[in-house]
Amino acid sequence: MVPYKDLERLLVAVDCIILGFDGAKLKLLLIKRGFEPEKNKWSLMGGFVQPNENSLESAKRVLKQLTGLSGVYLEELRAFSNPDRDPEERILSLAYFALIDINQYQKQLSNDYQAEWFELDQIPTLIFDHNDMVKSAIRRLRYKAALHPLLFELLPEKFTIPQLQILYEAVYDTIFDKRNFSRKVLSLELLVKQKDKEKESSKKGAYFYKLDLTKYETNFQAFLNFIPNAHLYL
């Protein structure tokens, strides 16, 4: 008997939900699709899984192609596998979501793809099931960031507590008490206070902090209970 005979083989793709934070709003990076079907429509950046790579490697490659970045936070969301999701041919797609420091993002690369950042409440209609992928990624982000110190991935190396708070408030679309917020953040003992201040956004200036990378990695799995009643915002 010949194994695996007479079985359908599928195209397997990865699609990346790339999120960034511009200091005020969470944003999603989209491209104008360069080929048929659905050419010139807004789309997630994606690519096909190649013979020599696994799906995570594909996602890293695709991410680097568009942003120039590697070593960033990247996590598999889930498979999107409805038989007719692409009208041209069946494609199973693995959605990955990535959190990047928007300042590191290299603009020139994405010119090739006519890429643009969109605020989350202004996302256009995307091809296929890409809007579902985005929704799913936002949910996952909120879920995970409520429990793990994930959002630091969206900030530059040096950041202030007020910047961090704005980020959390953007993700959960709510506001936090700044006294309780900073106490909670600092009690994690993940942050190292710097000598210098950020002076753009206020006269007094806010101290910069850096992540203590060692503690960040060892404590990442610890549950934070960071967002009170987080499920209300999922």
Next chain:
Amino acid sequence: MVPYKDLERLLVAVDCIILGFDGAKLKLLLIKRGFEPEKNKWSLMGGFVQPNENSLESAKRVLKQLTGLSGVYLEELRAFSNPDRDPEERILSLAYFALIDINQYQKQLSNDYQAEWFELDQIPTLIFDHNDMVKSAIRRLRYKAALHPLLFELLPEKFTIPQLQILYEAVYDTIFDKRNFSRKVLSLELLVKQKDKEKESSKKGAYFYKLDLTKYETNFQAFLNFIPNAHLYL
């Protein structure tokens, strides 16, 4: 231009990590693989994604084939996609984990597959990367059950608080204070006390409880903080 030309198509499979609880231990359902390669070795139950179904539907079909059950808890873990994970031909596999009531499981069906239940610390060497899939599933179970009322899926319709505690203790391989445990469980207000008692395992007998299904569904997303310092056990 012909879209999607010259791209590799892959076999796409689903593999199911099926977990049950026999009243004392967590157990994993394995089969003896019936075809080459690796014929007669222990394996997860799996199957190929068919042209007319998405991957979740495949997993449901595969699960029903082996256990006779449908409507049980089933969740996608992640893709396993290393190019050489199957020596015969490249197969991308989506791992799903399932929680079933072991009493509902229909033994005769799985005779066809020479299926057996294994305690978690006695799992044999499995084909391909199936041992990794199992490890990954256990981690996910511990993670999720620490936050959501998930383990009820492993119990029969009527169960006692002591039975529930044994289950939690099996999953986390630790012991809990029974006074704090029952108070915490009952404070969820998910359980409805029954009039009758379970008298097999003690002279006094323990009251049966049933899940309040309405509250179960609406509160599933609420975070429990059920396991103190859960990350220590992940």
Next chain:
DNA sequence: TCAAAAGTGTTGTATATACACCCATGA
């Protein structure tokens, strides 16, 4: 009557929340 498991209550500790004022600085 006694062994074995079920069931229940209290108290101290830690954690989270709510809330108001002073500080530093550039305009």
Next chain:
DNA sequence: TCATGGGTGTATATACAACACTTTTGA
């Protein structure tokens, strides 16, 4: 000097963990 945002402290309520005794009943 004043308006703006940064930074801090305290009192209260809530949640959690530790802990011991009584109840039931079959053998």
